[in-house]
Amino acid sequence: MLYQVEYETAFHPGNMATTKIIESRSQYRHCHITVPDLEHPVAALCVDGEFYSFLKAVKEAEKAIEIAAKLGNSGDKTVITKTPKGYVIWVKEPEGYSVLLS
Numbered sequence: 001m002l003y004q005v006e007y008e009t010a011f012h013p014g015n016m017a018t019t020k021i022i023e024s025r026s027q028y029r030h031c032h033i034t035v036p037d038l039e040h041p042v043a044a045l046c047v048d049g050e051f052y053s054f055l056k057a058v059k060e061a062e063k064a065i066e067i068a069a070k071l072g073n074s075g076d077k078t079v080i081t082k083t084p085k086g087y088v089i090w091v092k093e094p095e096g097y098s099v100l101l102s
Helices: 061-073
Strands: 002-008 016-022 029-034 042-047 050-058 078-083 086-092 097-099
Touching: 016 061, 029 050, 042 078, 050 061, 050 078, 061 078, 061 086
Parallel strands: 016 078
Antiparallel strands: 002 016, 029 042, 029 097, 042 050, 050 086, 078 086
16 A cells, blocks of 8 residues: 655745655565665665665654655655554665665
8 A cells, every 4th residue: 555645845835745655565676776975785665666765764653754754854755664663764866776786
């Protein structure tokens, strides 16, 4: 199941940001990506052809949404996945690309 949470950004009143909350593993695939500002590949998700790097895991949905809202205020797009232990926040990496790990 996919949910979308909209919230108003603090820096651009009237501008709504959207965070996807994904509960089904069929809606994404795990991968590793390389991004220009990091030396090593990082854990990531591919959602609708876009890459999101791992940021943080939290236990409460409200905390995950709060973190995603703060990132949205900074212009970052996020995805939240639900896991048995809580929620994981992932940040969009527009310059990231998939790598194969050996």
